[in-house]
Amino acid sequence: MLLSSRCVPGTVSNPVYIFCKAVIIPILQTGERSPEQLADLPRALRLTKCQSQCPTSGPELGSLPPPRSCLEMLLLLLFLLLLLLLPLLAVLWQRQPQDARLSWLAGLQHRVAAGTLCWAAAWQQWRLEQSTLHAGQSQQQALKWCLQGAQGPRGPLRGNTDISTFRNHLPLTKASQAQEEESEGQLSPPTSTQYYGEASLQATLLGLAALNKAYPEVLAPGGTACVTPTSPWPCPLPWPWRALGQVSAPGAKHPGALLLKALRSPGLRALEGGTAAELLDVFVGLEADGEELAETIAAGNPGVPLPRRAAELREALEQGPRGLALRLWPKLQVVVTLDAGGQAEAVAALEALWCQGLAFFSPAYSASGGVVGLNLWPEQPRGLYLLPPGAPFIELLPVNKGAQEEAASTVLLAEAQKGKEYELVLTDHISLTRCCLGDVVQVVGAYNRCPVVRFVCRLGQALSVRGEDIREDVFSEALGRAVGQWPGAKLLDHSCVESSILDSSEGSAPHYEVFVALRGLRNLSEENRDKLDHCLQEVSPRYKSLRFWGSVGPARVHLVGQGAFRELRVALAACPSSPYPPEMPRVLRHRHLAQCLHKRVVS
Structure with a gap:
């Protein structure tokens, strides 16, 4: 044996030693590793000390200095793997025929990547358990990290990590105000790229572990395909992704090429899309371009001609959208997308039509300032996320429905109360801006000392032409009620515009312009259009009062043609200030974006 299997003082708590003992040695001895043994690895890693004292034997990995970060530990592990496997690979390589060599090497690569x-x-x-058990200390460390990276006139605060002093010196800033000051060169609101590091890596690794536990076959070779240019994983890992079953070529960005690669692989277990809205566009495009894709697959451009697979694609498309994904990939188990604001509508449409019968999983929730919520429970109802106490530094601002108290004080994660709603406040570690993101969460439970939340709405997506302030979740409820009264209609997408953006009032009272994409209904009667206005009055007494006095005109509903929202998303992605992807705005504030939908109105 290269390493002694007996207890070595100072080594059992070292993760590198545990991994070598649990994975590498059995691979070298038997050439394979059973799923049951791999499943026991997390339990082995939770060991923190030796249970008995034994004489030292074999190389003392415990004498190595402890790695300072997860990345250093990974690099150390990979270097050790290379040293251990090179002699064995050289011997076995000479004994095997070429096909067997490639197959064995691919299997070994998969086992090493999975391990x-x-x-x-x-x-x-383990780190999450420790940080959530000591949430107060973890948030103090996160604040210290923010202060150490501070630049500019607020730099003197970096030596003081007192929460009260921090709050007194730095007033809360709204996201819109931060954007205005950013344009003047004063501040910068938090962006999703600023925290693309430890938090994103944690969300990805824990999400993969949760997904593998719930659906073990997903990580089998050739079991997963991503059909959008963006990934649902906050921090995609380049090497293991290829070894763990991704059929998409690394670096491929064209949506058509990604979809074609997935269609050529009938054995998929998991289908990935950057967001649900992007995946919705993929399925709508698949229906429109299905015949062309079938011809390409049959001709083998690129790849080997697959006429039988092309016939299966045509047959699946002929049966309509409902359950299409399972007809194309009979072994499909789960759809993986990244959750964010404005994505719930697309998820509901996919669940009801193309992805009917499939589970949906999101590894994290991406708010305006980056990765915020972690999903540790794939088997639980969708939409529950843990707010971790590490960087970025998060505070919670209590929200009072109907009126926001400007003088309200923020609370830390451990102080959150179940059932209450809070607005997320993130601190930018460069300019030390305490920015109110507008993302509202409701606390539904706790994980150790940290809150488990569901995201409710975005305050920046409220409608208000006369101060009525209809929140995003309130409008969605009214629209859902109205669509439910339209015979045969299924809502795919919607966006709203205040009439002043399009100059559509023409002397009448200000109102809302509502653009909808539907399946199952080609025309909207006046009676159906009026139902949305009635539903808005039911859910908002303030709106009802303004309608009664004529201060606000009735909401105008427009049906847009197929592909209109895909064109809107292309325009959003090209806009530097747009949060899409991953967030999908439901209220458009710019005229050129509203025109993308207005010119595609069919009814």
């Missing part, structure tokens, strides 16, 4: 991710996820899970 590495399992080890790294267990390490992150």
Whole structure:
């Protein structure tokens, strides 16, 4: 044996030693690793000390200095793997025929990748347990990290980590105000790229572990395909992704090429899309371009001609959209997308039509300032996320429905109360801006000392032409009621515009312009259009009062043609200030974006 299996003082708590003992040695001895043994690895990693004292034997990995970060540990592990496997690979390579060599090497690569991710996820899970058990200390460390990276006139605060002093010196800033000051060169609101590091890596590793636990076959070779240019994983890992079953070529960005690669692989277990809205566009485009894709697959451009697979594609499309994904990929188990503001509508449409019968999983919730919520429970109802106490530094501002108290004080994660709603406040570690993101969450439970939340709405997506302030969730409820009264209609997408943006009042009272994409209904009668206005009055007494006095005109509903919202998303992605992807705005504030939908109105 290269390493002694007996207890070595100072080594059992070292994750590198545990991984070598649990994974590498059995691979070298038997050439394979059973799923049951891999499943026991997280339990082994939770060992923190030796249970008995034994004589030292074999190389003392415990004498190595402890790695300072997860990345250093991964690099150390990969270097050790290379040293251990090179002699064995050289011997076995000479004994096997070429096909057997490639197959064996691919299997070994998959086992090593799975073991590495399992080890790294267990390490992150241990860190999460410790940080959530000591949430107050973890948030103090996160604040210290923010202060150390501070630049500009607020730099003197970096030596003081007192929460009260921090709050007194830095007033709360609204996201819109931060954007205005950013244009003047004073501040910068938090962006999703500023925290693309430890938080994103943690969300990815823990999400992969949770997904693998719920659906073990997903990480089998050739079991997963991503059909959008963006990934649902906050921090995609380049090497293990290829070894863990991704059929998409790394670096491929054209949506058509990604979809074609997935269609050529009938054995998929998981289908990935950057967001639900992007995946919705993929399925709508698949219906429109299905015949062309079938011809390409049959001709083998690129790849080997697959006429039988092309016939299966044509047959699946002929049966309509409902359940299409399972007809194309009979072994499909789960759809993976990244959750964010404005995505719930697209998820509901996919669940009801193309992805009917499939589970949906999001590894994290991406708010305006980056990765915020972690999803540790794929088997639980969708939309529950843990707010971790590490960087970025998060505060919670109590929200009072109907009126926001400007003088309200923020609370830390451990102080959140179940059932209450809070607005997320993130601190930018560069300019030390305490920015109110507008994302509202409701606390539904707790994980150790940290809150488990569901995201309710975005305050920046409220409608208000006369001060009525209809929140995003309130409008969605009214629209859902109205669509439910339209015979045969299924809502796919919607966006709203205040009449002043399009100059459509023409002397009448200000009102809302509502653009909808539907399936199952080609025309909207006046009676159906009026139902939305009635539903808005039911859910908002303030709106009802303004309508009664004539201060606000009736909402105008427009049906747009197929592909209108895909064109809107292309325009959004090209806009530097747009949060899409991953967030999908439901209220458009710019005229050129509203025109993308207005010119595609069919009814």
